[in-house]
Amino acid sequence: MARGGDGLLTHETFPGEKGPRDACGVFGVWASDEEVARLTFFGLYALQHRGQESAGIATSDGEKILVYKDMGLVSQVFDEKTLSSLPGHIALGHCRYATTGASTWENAQPTLGPTASGTLALAHNGNLTNTRELMAHEREKYGTDLQGELGRGSSTDTAILSTLLRGDDTDPDPSLEREALRVLPMLDGAFSIAFIDETTLYAARDRFGFRPLVLGRLASGWAVASETAALDIVGASFVREIEPGELLVINEEGVRSHRFAEATPAGCIFEYVYLARPDTTIAGRNVNAARTQMGRVLAREHPVEADIVIPTPDSGTPAAIGYAQASGIKFAQGLVKNAYVGRTFIQPTQTIRQLGIRLKLNPLREVIAGRRIVVVDDSIVRGNTQRALVRMLRGAGAAEVHVRISSPPVKWPCFFGIDFATRAELIANGLTIEQICANIEADSLGYISLEGMIEATAIAQDRLCVACFTGDYPTRVPLGANVHQGVLPLTPLTHEED
Ligand code: SF4
Incomplete structure (x- = not known):
């Protein structure tokens, strides 16, 4: 399944995202004295229940970002050889549940692409609900045709987000941090994301905090993860949740926090019912x-x-x-x-x-x-x-x-x-x-x-969000969505034969 024979990508390749919405696990590390790809493997292994169809890890050694991703469970995608081929002190991991019809290599994350300031790898858990407006906004403000750039049929939320963060090539002093602070307030819906450039790990959570995202401390750095259980398993101590509406910037200077939106918490109650691991703690x-x-x-x-x-x-x-x-x-x-039943091909x-x-x-x-x-x-x-x-x-x-x-x-x-x-x-x-x-x-x-x-x-x-039980959504649903009919003709998360 891996592109180029070995699945290893440099930033010259930018596969487009496409496919339906998904539920996923996200894990990131910045650590000066850790085998970060290996740590991320175990972080993803702990988050396997959140996404079982594809897995990927991106690493940076300070100068170059590499990504390896493929279809399958975390333990099927990675082995000693592939993990050894991912050097560096920054890592970003993702495991994805793609629904039927979207189970393709191109849809696996992290995404990878060039930005005005370097390279971006991004991992997303959630679902943006205003992608049409985002595309219209960019077209109006910058004349950018995101749909055209992404290719027909590949304008999913994660691809749009990655492209928005790319920044302006004509900016004499481009910065991913500044670009993130421009883009994140424009997003609506659910996003618990982690992304990296050559030197920095970033993590952000939508203003509702639909999906969990936490910060942990390692002996020589920091980790971010979808669930506290993943921190436990890599030996990181829980520091705190990433707040709804917060962007964290993690590099050799430590951790900096920006608030990009006022928090209006609406955590997903289904995380407590079914989605999260029982050994995870959310909102205390x-x-x-x-x-x-x-x-x-x-x-x-x-x-x-x-x-x-x-x-x-x-x-x-x-x-x-x-x-x-x-x-x-x-x-x-x-x-x-x-x-061991998992998902099988x-x-x-x-x-x-x-x-x-x-x-x-x-x-x-x-x-x-x-x-x-x-x-x-x-x-x-x-x-x-x-x-x-x-x-x-x-x-x-x-x-x-x-x-x-x-x-x-x-x-x-x-x-x-x-x-x-x-x-x-x-x-x-x-x-x-x-x-x-x-x-x-x-x-x-x-x-x-x-x-x-x-x-x-x-x-x-x-x-809390309880919308799937009441129909009372904490924020607007996607333009054109018909909640009465449902707009998601997809197989369910893990109740696939239910
Ligand atoms: S409570 Fe239901 S509608 Fe709200 S985020 Fe969770 S699964 Fe979705």
Whole structure:
């Protein structure tokens, strides 16, 4: 897949971005005495759950930026040889979840391209919602035809952002820092980004702080990461979150902070429900603790007579533990997950395809048979997974199957970096809870309330985005988007068969 035979790029090559929105992991390092590419590999390895289709690392030795990226998991893309070919003291890493049809090498990040002051490599988690306006603005102000420069069909948000940051070639004293402070206030939507030039690591977060981004301290420098868990794994100590509306500039002089927009926090509640690792902390709240509390609230709101509580592993596990604690019903592992399933490029045979969910989950008959089961999951998107799950549990001998969901019904599309489905495909859009229960063939179904979910995060509601549950978006959605129909005809983030 790698271009040029070895996947190694210098700044002469600038592959255009294209494809749909994605959810991703970002990691960056500035350190005078570390093998930064290796450190970034392990940072990305810790963020693998945020993006499993491509991975890339860019490094700078102070004079030249190199990028290696390819399709696949972090451990499939990199080996000792490729990591050794990425020297320097600055590194930037990215792992990407690209949806169907966009699973191409060109869409892998970091992006790489020339600027007025040198070279830029950029990694993005989120989704800009005003790309049309940005293109129009640049055309009006500078006569720049971004669409033409990027090529037809390749005007995605990350490509536009990289191109905007390029700066003005006629500027006698060009500066990426100055250019970033010009461009960042113009952006709307979700962006937790890290980028590098030859000498400096930059990190910025949109004024809403939709996606997490944190700063850590290393013995000889600094790291930035999508999640605190990635700092833990590379031995960096957590310093603080990058504030919504803040740009950090990290180089040999240390860390400097600029505020480019007033913060209006609206952190994504779905990070607590499903997206982030349980060992990550966002806005001071540990994700595992939030999920466990969601389970306790769920037990309070939707009690049921049952023999055991089982999770849909892994993301349902903390909530199932919380449900068991609060209800007094015994917790058990009733489903075994294939930990290595990930995303595969190998098409299953027809026989395996028909087995569907069993590629990922297999029931433990000894635990299930003859028992009344409460099965706890984090969300229902289209309903197909839950129906298959209920059938599988009944097939394993369950006497009753009661489904409990630790988030409210997902009814609206997300425009801030998460691809669920079109609105029409969301099972909760148009069906009552009773109808959904019948559709997934459960004996009973209970969703946590919106208030209960927010309470479990211990974050004030006015500092959270809950738009996919309420349709109340913290900022404008993209021009031309039809939220009622949904504008994202894409496969969902990781509920790919849901
Ligand atoms: S719409 Fe939902 S998934 Fe998207 S940012 Fe808001 S809470 Fe998160």
